[in-house]
Amino acid sequence: MSSIPDDLRYSKDHEWVRMEDEFNGVCGITDHAQEMLTDIVFVELPQVDMEVGVREQVAVVESVKAVSDVYSPVSGRIIGVNTQLEESPELINDDPYGKGWIFKIEVKHPKELEDLMDAAAYSEYVESGA
Numbered sequence: 671m672s673s674i675p676d677d678l679r680y681s682k683d684h685e686w687v688r689m690e691d692e693f694n695g696v697c698g699i700t701d702h703a704q705e706m707l708t709d710i711v712f713v714e715l716p717q718v719d720m721e722v723g724v725r726e727q728v729a730v731v732e733s734v735k736a737v738s739d740v741y742s743p744v745s746g747r748i749i750g751v752n753t754q755l756e757e758s759p760e761l762i763n764d765d766p767y768g769k770g771w772i773f774k775i776e777v778k779h780p781k782e783l784e785d786l787m788d789a790a791a792y793s794e795y796v797e798s799g800a
Contacts, residue, residue, distance in 0.1 A: 672702040674793050675767055679786035681743040698771040702796050707733035710762045713755040716773050720748045724782055729772055744782045750774035
């Protein structure tokens with residue numbers, strides 16, 4: 671069973687966001703997503719200062735099995751990227767909620783977080799085969 675931390679919010683596209691304060695969050699793909707992709711070999715990071723909307727494609731994760739788009743779970747401005755992934759994309763496999771984070775975002779509309787799933791709802795969503 672995939673790890674699903676309680677302190678995050680989740681999208682139906684299998685991205686997560688952890689709010690660091692009222693307006694700034696860290697995002698990545700879930701443990702479930704990295705398990706489905708298997709060994710990640712490349713990550714195309716978003717551009718810092720890029721403005722993004724909800725569910726807008728911001729990054730690409732490539733594994734030995736597939737290429738998958740990464741979407742922003744909320745709208746805002748990209749304020750940081752995890753450059754360690756350029757040299758070590760496998761960090762997403764090893765630690766998807768920690769060292770494998772993909773980007774930081776300044777959230778434009780914090781109310782959008784209410785549209786994301788909590789850990790219990792995401793767990794049910796994954797178990798339903800989504």
